[in-house]
């Protein structure tokens with residue numbers, strides 16, 4: 097079989113926030129293969145060994161391989177355009193590079209470039225190679241959306257309708273997808289944007305203004321990260337900064353939730369130690385956390401998937417962090433959803 101190549105234009109046409117959020121929630125929710133209960137073979141499960149990270153000459157050039165299988169999960173059928181679910185399984189491997197000088201090229205290239213290989217789960221044949229840069233941007237934001245839903249929104253009687261003040265720290269690829277995904281999914285009343293080079297935050301503000309013209313959402317571009325997070329209940333941070341951009345004194349008191357997705361090789365550099373000291377921390381994958389977060393001094397409670405499965409509620413007046421590393425199962429369920437929709 098000659099595998100199909102699915103390019104970024106085709107991928108982009110399929111991606112919607114409901115589709116990606118649902119696929120990512122299934123990936124997060126699936127239990128680890130090693131904990132699978134033989135008596136309950138219906139439950140969804142995943143296997144995603146620790147990803148490999150190869151340095152391409154120096155630490156600014158990384159190649160990651162991310163294999164993953166998700167079995168017996170509920171997949172949305174994008175073709176029927178309704179909420180019809182069907183049981184699905186998927187086997188994939190994302191191959192992704194992080195070359196941090198790409199943004200300085202003329203013309204610039206994204207720093208993160210990815211392809212997803214999707215396999216036939218019956219024969220092991222390679223079904224397709226799918227451009228995965230968009231998938232990476234969307235699925236990472238979707239994981240933060242799911243984490244915000246379970247760790248923050250569930251604290252309030254209005255749940256997902258609760259109006260939120262949102263801060264975006266870093267308006268690159270991740271900052272943009274987080275802003276767009278959060279605004280498409282939640283009732284965002286105010287959004288505060290900060291970027292090291294202000295023009296990127298201005299561009300994102302314009303994009304949001306056009307999309308939410310009819311909406312009462314207020315959009316602010318701030319001069320400092322401190323101004324951006326001062327009133328924010330939900331903070332999304334995705335940069336390459338090895339030094340903390342926000343600290344505990346900058347945050348409002350009471351209920352605050354932070355999604356931290358970035359910092360490149362230093363996975364947890366962008367948030368200060370005093371925030372971790374005061375926070376309850378959840379991760380996407382404990383397997384990856386054991387290696388990639390081994391130097392993080394934080395109270396890691398567990399995986400977000402456990403919170404979803406057990407419908408656990410986070411305490412009120414509490415500071416939570418979703419520490420995202422990115423995991424193969426998310427890429428697999430999103431790529432499978434795209435493939436099924438074509």
Ligand SMILES: NC(=O)C1=CN([C@@H]2O[C@H](COP(=O)(O)OP(=O)(O)OC[C@H]3O[C@@H](n4cnc5c(N)ncnc54)[C@H](O)[C@@H]3O)[C@@H](O)[C@H]2O)C=CC1
Pocket residue numbers: 194199207208232236266267268269270271291292293296334335336337338341357358359360361420421422423
């Ligand atoms: N957790 C996950 O699943 C994923 C994490 N990432 C990580 O997210 C981060 C952002 O990635 P992209 O948005 O694709 O990159 P990008 O290059 O598009 O955006 C990065 C932003 O960070 C800002 N920045 C860079 N260095 C900074 C510094 N020292 N101080 C302040 N701001 C700084 C830049 O101004 C830029 O706007 C990276 O650390 C990347 O490794 C990326 C993909 C998936």
Ligand SMILES: O=C([O-])C1=[NH+]CCC1
Pocket residue numbers: 160192194208232421422423
């Ligand atoms: O999960 C992912 O795809 C990545 N995490 C960091 C760089 C790319």
